[in-house]
Amino acid sequence: MRPFTYTRAKDATSASKLLTGNPNAKFLAGGTNLLDLMKEDVERPSTLIDISELGLSDIKTISSGTNKGGISIGGLGKNTDAANHPLIRQNYPLLTQAILAGASGQIRNMATNGGNLLQRTRCPYFYEVAMPCNKREPGTGCGAKEGINRMHAIFGWSEKCVAVYPSDMAIALAALDAVVNVRNASGQERSISMADFHRLPGDQPEKDTILTHGELITSIELPRNNFADKSYYVKVRDRASYAFALVSVAAALETSGNKIVQARIAMGGVAHKPWRALKAEQLLVGKEATEANFKLAASAEMADAKPLEHNAFKVELGNRSIVLALQMAMNGGKA
Incomplete structure (x- = not known):
């Protein structure tokens, strides 16, 4: 692992400002994916900004707005808490099933909801720094396309990348028409539908989502629906x-x-x-x-x-x- 500096953010806005001011900085929440990538020399941040103590972990009924009556899940809440919360189990059992299908209990206890959405592909060519990978190093090629691609994409891939997205939680959120709320360094907020949050690889497979550098996931909203029983x-x-x-x-x-x-x-x-x-x-x-x-x-x-x-x-x-x-x-x- 390469040397890095560590800073603990005081609030969401200052966290975004710290990240925006350094193109090589990364947010650190649960760290269940990022730290692995750093150990493998795939990710090389110069600074980690710890956002684990910003709050943003509540699970509550939405009282106003477009999704009134739905449920809001804090971006820094733990996967375990989201899966086991009565509001989720009763109204969105699909989400509970998907979260519990992912990783191990120990990892779910550490992993955050926002971090889950941002986890990166587990393509072995992405993890092996000696191999070409446009996602890791744009312009080097895609080792998987002509290599061992048993685990790889059958929809939406491009000549630049055939990797797949690994999250279970996000698949359920996509089916439930979830909305991701984010905040930038200026305190401005925007809402992004799950359908638009992640990207297909196209010519820029290094970009997993449409987030701009410095945007922080504050919450995930689940609209009301009639799917709980089926x-x-x-x-x-x-x-x-x-x-x-x-x-x-x-x-x-x-x-x-x-x-x-x-x-x-x-x-x-x-x-x-x-x-x-x-x-x-x-x-x-x-x-x-x-x-x-x-x-x-x-x-x-x-x-x-x-x-x-x-x-x-x-x-x-x-x-x-x-x-x-x-x-x-x-x-x-x-x-």
């Missing part, structure tokens, strides 16, 4: 615990009788960002909640997949995972 998170991985998804699916349904009124589906392990299965969602609206319709929706979504040399299996795996997630959601999480 939602489910499926995560397919190489081993049962502490492994990143080959494919994951967050599915949520609102029904009238057996007819689907609304559907939300997001996928993980398949793209550079949480992948909203919009074609599948649109096909399901107004249809009967049957296995046949679930299969049609899954096939429509996966038809646009562009697998690499070693991950064509993800297409069929994605098909089956979407169908399973929808079936489990329709059955209230029961097999």
Whole structure:
């Protein structure tokens, strides 16, 4: 690990100012991803700005504004607290399932909600500093594209990068139409939909999100919905615990009788960002909640997949995972 200076921020605005004034500075909250990257010499910040004591950890009902009646989750709250909070378990069980599917209990106890959204890819070419990686060092090439790419993207990749985004929590938040609130060094705030928060790689794979340097995640808002009784998170991985998804699916349904009124589906392990299965969602609206319709929706979504040399299996795996997630959601999480 390279030498760095350490500063503890007093409040959110001063934290953003400290970061804005130093292009090589990074926020430090739980540190569960950043410190690993520093040890591997992937991240090389000259300064760490500790934001762990700024508060910003409340989970509460939203009393006004566009998302009135929904739930606000503090950006510096811990993953464990978000997963186990009664308001989340009762109203957004999909989010609880997704968080509990990620990492280990010890890591969830340390990791923050904002940090979870900002975690970086686990592509081995990104972590191996001797290999070319446009995400780590723009212009050096993408080792994974012609290399071992079993874990990599089948949607939205570019010639510059085929890495996938690792968070489970963010997949559920994408399906739930969450909104991320951020604040900059001037104290100005803006709200970003989860659909827009993360980027596809394009020509700038080094940029994971649309945040500008110095913006701090203050909270995540979950709008009210009618998905609590019919939602489910499926995560397919190489081993049962502490492994990143080959494919994951967050599915949520609102029904009238057996007819689907609304559907939300997001996928993980398949793209550079949480992948909203919009074609599948649109096909399901107004249809009967049957296995046949679930299969049609899954096939429509996966038809646009562009697998690499070693991950064509993800297409069929994605098909089956979407169908399973929808079936489990329709059955209230029961097999």
